[in-house]
Amino acid sequence: MAIDPDTLLAMPPIVTRQRLTRRDTILYALGIGATELDFLFEERLKALPTMAVTLGYPGFFWRDPALGANWQKILHGEQSTILHAPLPVEGEIIGSTMIEALYDKGAGKGALAMVTREIHDRAGTHLATSRSMTFLRGDGGFGGSSEGAPVPHPLPDRAPDAVVTLATAANQAQIYRLSGDLNPLHIDPEVAAGAGFDGPILHGLATYGAIGRALLAARCAGDPARLKRIDGRFSAPVYPGETIETSIWDEEGGKLAFRARVVERDRIVFTNGYAETA
Amino acid sequence: MAIDPDTLLAMPPIVTRQRLTRRDTILYALGIGATELDFLFEERLKALPTMAVTLGYPGFFWRDPALGANWQKILHGEQSTILHAPLPVEGEIIGSTMIEALYDKGAGKGALAMVTREIHDRAGTHLATSRSMTFLRGDGGFGGSSEGAPVPHPLPDRAPDAVVTLATAANQAQIYRLSGDLNPLHIDPEVAAGAGFDGPILHGLATYGAIGRALLAARCAGDPARLKRIDGRFSAPVYPGETIETSIWDEEGGKLAFRARVVERDRIVFTNGYAETA
Numbered sequence: 001m002a003i004d005p006d007t008l009l010a011m012p013p014i015v016t017r018q019r020l021t022r023r024d025t026i027l028y029a030l031g032i033g034a035t036e037l038d039f040l041f042e043e044r045l046k047a048l049p050t051m052a053v054t055l056g057y058p059g060f061f062w063r064d065p066a067l068g069a070n071w072q073k074i075l076h077g078e079q080s081t082i083l084h085a086p087l088p089v090e091g092e093i094i095g096s097t098m099i100e101a102l103y104d105k106g107a108g109k110g111a112l113a114m115v116t117r118e119i120h121d122r123a124g125t126h127l128a129t130s131r132s133m134t135f136l137r138g139d140g141g142f143g144g145s146s147e148g149a150p151v152p153h154p155l156p157d158r159a160p161d162a163v164v165t166l167a168t169a170a171n172q173a174q175i176y177r178l179s180g181d182l183n184p185l186h187i188d189p190e191v192a193a194g195a196g197f198d199g200p201i202l203h204g205l206a207t208y209g210a211i212g213r214a215l216l217a218a219r220c221a222g223d224p225a226r227l228k229r230i231d232g233r234f235s236a237p238v239y240p241g242e243t244i245e246t247s248i249w250d251e252e253g254g255k256l257a258f259r260a261r262v263v264e265r266d267r268i269v270f271t272n273g274y275a276e277t278a
Numbered sequence: 279m280a281i282d283p284d285t286l287l288a289m290p291p292i293v294t295r296q297r298l299t300r301r302d303t304i305l306y307a308l309g310i311g312a313t314e315l316d317f318l319f320e321e322r323l324k325a326l327p328t329m330a331v332t333l334g335y336p337g338f339f340w341r342d343p344a345l346g347a348n349w350q351k352i353l354h355g356e357q358s359t360i361l362h363a364p365l366p367v368e369g370e371i372i373g374s375t376m377i378e379a380l381y382d383k384g385a386g387k388g389a390l391a392m393v394t395r396e397i398h399d400r401a402g403t404h405l406a407t408s409r410s411m412t413f414l415r416g417d418g419g420f421g422g423s424s425e426g427a428p429v430p431h432p433l434p435d436r437a438p439d440a441v442v443t444l445a446t447a448a449n450q451a452q453i454y455r456l457s458g459d460l461n462p463l464h465i466d467p468e469v470a471a472g473a474g475f476d477g478p479i480l481h482g483l484a485t486y487g488a489i490g491r492a493l494l495a496a497r498c499a500g501d502p503a504r505l506k507r508i509d510g511r512f513s514a515p516v517y518p519g520e521t522i523e524t525s526i527w528d529e530e531g532g533k534l535a536f537r538a539r540v541v542e543r544d545r546i547v548f549t550n551g552y553a554e555t556a
Contacts, residue, residue, distance in 0.1 A: 026452075027305070037465065175308055184319070
């Protein structure tokens, strides 16, 4: 069984309706370790921009045999989130997910799927666009091209303009998974060992959320409406309890380059970061 | 306005229906700082016995003007929870709450209300009985008697047989409140200052849950089905981030006496504890 690009690209959009509550919005914030009351107290609640990655999310659809993917070998490679409007703290959310593009890195290397989700509220307001570059390690060589794949944002070759250090809690993944990604890799030591890890790893998107908090604090005065876009590439997992240090470089017009490392293991965990702020 | 004992005791039961989910059960466990996967991982989930205090809970009903209580002066004085069956991790729960008894400590001292909630599942299984001794500090002298009020369980005058130390997280109250008690006292520094505290305090019932974890670990081999009853008296608040040390004395037949203190301030926070185990 192998993937058929025509089938994947012609797949009808997966429409996902979600009733978001203030409790969900607070739980997301706790899941990425937020400590600011604006993100935790329902009476003055704001939504964190990175919460978009959980909104209208269809779940891990690659397991559908009709898609023909070697789903066990799939990794979340890159994430891009564009905010078109401040996210609501409650209400009905509609996600529409499709495979926007496929790139072939070759039989030995794998395929890349650009999975795009448009997120709207019930009134039709376009809230956000989430693009995940999904790395199908077992599905390269389907006869496609790798041309046109997104180019990683280059990082400047100089000292960063800001560095933000944020702790993660030992139970960070246990909290984050209540926002919807119940993959046992993030809680079950046996599953984690089977996947070659020393223990359950933090969700990549929880790391992504923590980095979003760093950008918000360092360059948006904590105002979620000012963070417009957050892109980048997952390069290594974080273990819950580790410290994430985000290095930020200012570019023109409120644009930022960034990357993050785990302090304890001096390991880059997220790189080629690109953000837009207002 | 003052309380009228006949009105309060004749109040019809408040029936509260709740749809409990595995996510709720996990969130309760996270709210009391549980770290054992049995209480956090939906694939092998067990409910913590102290979760009963959140089940079928009608909310803070004393604000109803028909009851005539000085609700601003009310404190949760004591809690007793009797488990009749292991709690489910999901399903429909029905709570039936009534004021079982009233005691008059005198005009200067206050009144005590015994608020009893019987908790059943949809099939009619009697799961638990929760009794809260509610201290109405502004409602003493209503013409009643203090006779028959529950007598605090005496603590032995010897060294404890077991001591269990459990950390609480800085965001413990922020997590616990998602189990239903949204009193801003536990998150808003201004409200906490107005009530005379140095900062938001942990929910008494979150402290109670942490003590339940200590009893479970020290005397029930972690098996929630073996903890049958947990009673005691709140004597001082805990601040999130503090360490709770529970001292346990063995009595005959699997019965326990216990109390808890905050290590950092050497303050007894829960006393006259009484538990039954199997």
